[in-house]
Amino acid sequence: MTTESADAPHSARALPPSALPRPTAAALHPPRGPGRETLPPPRPGRGVRRRTVAPLMAADCLATTGAALFVLGTGTTPAAPAAVVLGLLLLHFQAGLYRPGPAPSVLDGLPALLGRSAVCWCAVAAVLAALDPGRALPPAVLGGAVAAHTLLVCGGRATVHRARRNAHRRGPRATLIVGSDPAAGRLAAVLHAHPEYGMRPVGVVTPTSPPPGGPEAPPARGGPALPRLTSAQDITRAVIQNTVRDAVFTQPPYGDPHTAALLRRFIDQGSAIWLAGPAAAREGRAPYADTDRVGGFACRRLDTCPPRHGGRAKRALDLALAGPALVLAAPLLLGCALAVRLADGPGVLFRQERIGRGGRTFTLLKFRTLRPCDAREAETRWSVADDDRMSRAGRLLRRTALDELPQLWNVLRGEMSLVGPRPERPFFVQQFTRAYPEYGARHRMPPGITGLAQVHGLRGDTSIEDRARFDNLYIDSWSLGQDVRILLRTAASLVRREGG
DSSP: OOOOSSSSOOOBBBBOGSSOOOOGGGSOOSSSSSSSSOOOOOOOOOOHHHHHHHHHHHHHHHHHHHEEEEEOOOTOOTTTHHHHHHHHHHHHHHHHHHHHHOOHHHHHHHHHHHHHHHHHHHHHHHHHHOOOOOGGGHHHHHHHHHHHHHHHHHHHHHHHHHHHHHHHSSOOEEEEEOOOOOOOOHEEEEEEOOOOGGGEEEEEEEOOOOOOOEEEEETTOOOOOOEESHHHHHHHHHHHHTTTTTEEESSSSTSSHHHHHHHHHHTTTTEEEESSSSSSBBTBBSSSSSSSETTTTTEBBHHHOOOOOOOOHHHHHHHHHHHHHHTTHHHHHHHHHHHHHHHHOOOOOEEEEOOOOGGGGGEEEESSOOOOOOOHHHHOOOOOTTTTTHHHHEEEHHHHHHTTTTHHHHHHHHHHHHHHHHOOOOHHHHHHHHOOOTTGGGGGGGOOOHHHHHHHTSSSSHHHHHHHHHHHHHHOOOOOOHHHHHHHHHHHHHHEEEEE
């Protein structure tokens, strides 16, 4: 269980918006391991649509099959051409040749195509020589096979690229540019002048507050004046009205909380994410096979595959641990309930509305450690840790985190998980969501009894911004092993507290 515990979330009055917890250096306990934990950058090249990959794979299969039949002969067993095709597809996947950028070129990929064709046919020649020395391929035939195969593959891919550019000119996809002027304006002008890239700018999204001077982004030379979108409502409306399919960032979308929040919003809305500008290239060279040049801008696609959020594996771990824990802790639960009944009277359990996964509400259970004056106090009071009305039994339960034990029932019901972001009340969720860009993204996963933020010391009256960062890091990098480690660290912290 977590050592963070509050019946209603330190003072005897409701917190006004101006008094919300703010980030402070003292609020964050240094994490173990890496000195700074941040959102891992998206990986390049994954999440490409099937209609882009399938034609390239079909062209490669046809070219490879034709070359194999020509070199090996029509009387060979069908397994031989199939093995050649499969080997080449695997090599092309490994090289990233099925992750085309917005402006693919056969000449740019020629060295990779030639090299993998040579590897493939050298392997075929080695296998033939080992199985049947009489059918070994002479060097001249091997060289001709590599050259002919490469030409066929290049011809097929050139046809696919030409058809793709023509389709883009007929119907470029609505695109939002994310960045600040003047880079965003110049990129919008380039995309507007070159519809063959398949992107039609319909707005500019500013990651932070826009500078004074009107609702429209100033047009670059030859470019249109685009509406400037600053709020989440504006972005959602633009995505729906224009059927936006692409978002192009002119700066790394994982560098600060504002752009990271925008990145998650576009991913949730199903948009393809691109990075354009100096951040998309390293030392002037293309570091990835899918890095292109768009009007002088380096451009590559980022991984928009959603992070693994646990699903069945996480639920199985919850059931496997919470069920037995509830049975084994039954005598302790009865003892806690008796202590609360004798100290504070009837009403052993405290029920409170909290926000869970997807913004849905649920009723959180705890042992009562303090009886609030009214419902308003329970909903809007931040902490009761120093309240003089708390009995000795209540203080003991809070200090040992035993008041959290009833939440095992919330876990069994599927409303919570053993590990996840701590749930908060609707009153504070609304204020924190307005104050901190990344706070709302915590609700992508079921809330937990303990979490990554809690084991790093972020509990009680500590920085909300730091909590949101740790919670989102946990979600973006979720693994079953990480859940087990957090549970072990939570148990160790409780033992240390009790021992001290």
